[in-house]
Amino acid sequence: MPIRMAGYIGRLIDMYRRPVHATVIYLRPQKINAPGTYQYTFPNKFMAMYNVLKIWECDGEELLAKRILGLLPFTPLMQPRSVSDEEWLGKCIRAIEESAPNEQDRKDLLASTSVLAGLVHDVNFVQTFIPEEIMRQSSLVKEILRKEGIQYIISNIEVRFGEVDDTIKNRLASIQDEETLRYLHRQSAIAEKDDIERKILALSA
Numbered sequence: 001m002p003i004r005m006a007g008y009i010g011r012l013i014d015m016y017r018r019p020v021h022a023t024v025i026y027l028r029p030q031k032i033n034a035p036g037t038y039q040y041t042f043p044n045k046f047m048a049m050y051n052v053l054k055i056w057e058c059d060g061e062e063l064l065a066k067r068i069l070g071l072l073p074f075t076p077l078m079q080p081r082s083v084s085d086e087e088w089l090g091k092c093i094r095a096i097e098e099s100a101p102n103e104q105d106r107k108d109l110l111a112s113t114s115v116l117a118g119l120v121h122d123v124n125f126v127q128t129f130i131p132e133e134i135m136r137q138s139s140l141v142k143e144i145l146r147k148e149g150i151q152y153i154i155s156n157i158e159v160r161f162g163e164v165d166d167t168i169k170n171r172l173a174s175i176q177d178e179e180t181l182r183y184l185h186r187q188s189a190i191a192e193k194d195d196i197e198r199k200i201l202a203l204s205a
Contacts, residue, residue: 111138
């Protein structure tokens with residue numbers, strides 16, 4: 001890591017001509033050699049310094065008390081040794097439930113928490129607290145599924161009729177509604193090309 005960080009810092013300085021304040025964040029508890037510096041003195045002196053943050057050494061209780069929304073998903077990685085897995089993860093989730101300003105933010109924060117908690121816990125254990133359906137309703141996963149749905153439609157049309165016009169691709173990309181995309185997916189498998197394109201243009205207007 002020290003050599004890698006020296007390389008990253010050097011490239012950033014070369015690219016942006018600005019001072020670089022670098023930090024390495026370790027998420028999983030592990031034995032690591034993290035000196036926070038790379039240096040040599042022969043034939044010339046060189047030193048690159050960076051911060052090292054071992055997240056499991058952070059004070060999770062303090063972070064929960066501050067309720068900083070963007071950092072709450074990291075709290076499962078800061079479990080105190082005196083607290084059980086069930087108690088700590090439950091406490092982290094309650095803090096999110098009580099702090100999220102709206103329903104979509106709640107789902108997004110819980111989905112992020114599930115991913116990070118999965119770094120240190122079995123996925124089945126995490127899902128007893130955060131069901132898979134919450135993941136599917138998060139903004140990130142919904143966008144991934146939306147883009148996959150669009151690609152399935154394009155693939156169906158290409159397999160059946162050949163290349164898809166860029167205008168049709170762009171109009172498809174503008175559709176956000178899940179039901180509309182599911183309908184077009186079905187149509188792309190059974191309807192004629194002209195009919196599919198007309199429906200795409202009409203439903204993306």
